[in-house]
Amino acid sequence: AQSVAQPEDQVNVAEGNPLTVKCTYSVSGNPYLFWYVQYPNRGLQFLLKYITGDNLVKGSYGFEAEFNKSQTSFHLKKPSALVSDSALYFCAVRDSGYSTLTFGKGTMLLVSP
Amino acid sequence: DAGVIQSPRHEVTEMGQEVTLRCKPISGHDYLFWYRQTMMRGLELLIYFNNNVPIDDSGMPEDRFSAKMPNASFSTLKIQPSEPRDSAVYFCASSLYISSTDTQYFGPGTRLTVL
Numbered sequence: 122a123q124s125v126a127q128p129e130d131q132v133n134v135a136e137g138n139p140l141t142v143k144c145t146y147s148v149s150g151n152p153y154l155f156w157y158v159q160y161p162n163r164g165l166q167f168l169l170k171y172i173t174g175d176n177l178v179k180g181s182y183g184f185e186a187e188f189n190k191s192q193t194s195f196h197l198k199k200p201s202a203l204v205s206d207s208a209l210y211f212c213a214v215r216d217s218g219y220s221t222l223t224f225g226k227g228t229m230l231l232v233s234p
Numbered sequence: 235d236a237g238v239i240q241s242p243r244h245e246v247t248e249m250g251q252e253v254t255l256r257c258k259p260i261s262g263h264d265y266l267f268w269y270r271q272t273m274m275r276g277l278e279l280l281i282y283f284n285n286n287v288p289i290d291d292s293g294m295p296e297d298r299f300s301a302k303m304p305n306a307s308f309s310t311l312k313i314q315p316s317e318p319r320d321s322a323v324y325f326c327a328s329s330l331y332i333s334s335t336d337t338q339y340f341g342p343g344t345r346l347t348v349l
Contacts, residue, residue, distance in 0.1 A: 154335070157298070164325055164340035165277075211277065221267075221290070222338060226276040 123148045124214040127225035134202045135233050142197040142228045144212030151217040154195040156186055159209040159227070168210075171195060182206070202232045238341035240326050246347045252314040257326030260309055263343045267338060268301055268311050269325040277325075283309065316348045 124147045134140045146152055153172055157165040171179025176188045186197045196211060212225040239258040247253055259266045268280040281291040286303040294301070298317070303309040313320055323345050327338040 157340075162342075162345075164240075164342045165327075167337050167339065170337060221279055221282065224277040 123152075123214050123223050125212050125214045125223055125225045127210075127212055127228045129228050130226075131229045131231065133231050133233065136204050137201050138179045140199050140202040140206070140230065142210050142212075142230060144195045144197065144225060145193050146195060146212075146214040147193065148214060148216040152193075152195075153217065154186075154188065155212065155213040155215075156180065156184070156195075156197050157180075157211045157224075161208075161209065163191065165211060168197070178221070202230075203232055204232045206230060207232045238277075238326055238328055238339055239325075240292050240341035242344060242345050243342060244345045244347075246349065248349050249273055249313045249317055251348075252312065253316045253320075253346060253348075255326075257309045257311070258329030259309070259326070260339055261307070261341075263328035263330050265331070266309050266328045267301060268309070269327065269328075269340075271323040271325060271343070272321075275311075280311070284339040288299070303329060305340040313346075316346075320346045321346055321348050 126145050128143055154166040155170045158168050159165045168184050169178050171178045171188045179185045184199050188195050209227045209229050211227045213222045215222050241256045248288045264285050265284040269277050271277045280293045281301045282289055283303045301311045325340050325343045327340045329336045329338045
C-alpha cells in the first residue's frame, strides 16, 4: 500500500522568510513523489516531482523539495516566500508497483505581507 | 494546448436531480482520471480510464455514480439521483502514460452543490 501524510493543516510565514511544507510517505517499493499547488477556485497545478537522482529537486515558481529516504520525507521549500504563494499545497506519492497517485490532505500556506 | 477542460464550472441542483459533469482531456493523453475533493475526505480518486476503457472504478462511491468515455476527447461523470452529500469539487485529470514517473494534469474543476 502507499500513503502520504501532510502533518500540518496550515503553515503561516511572513513574506521574505523561508518556507517549508512537510510531507512524509510510506511505500513498499521505490517512491515517486509529487507536489501540486491549488489556488482558490482553480485546479491543481504541477510544481515538481522526484523520480531518481539528486535529492534536491527544483520546480516552478522558485520552489524546491528535498527527498530524504531515511526519514521518508519530501518537504517542499522556498528560500523567500511571496504573498502570491498563498495557496493549498498537496503532496502525492506513487509506489513503483502502483498505477495511481495517492494525495495527502493538503496544507494551506498563508504568507503575510 | 488548452489543458484539461471541464464544464460546467459550477452546478447547483436539487436533491434527486440528475447531474452530468463533462471533461475534455489534453489531446494525445491516453489516461483520464476523475477525482472528488471535499473538506472531510480530501482528494479521492473515483475512476480512471485508459484508451477510453474504465480500468479501476473502485473509488466510485455508489451505484448512483457512473462514468463514461465514448471517445478519446470526451468523458462524463453522472450522478443520478443526486444527494446533498455529493456536494464537492470534481476534478478531471489526464496523463500521457501511467508509468510511475508520469505527471497528471488537472482541469479547473466543477463545484457541485446539491440542495
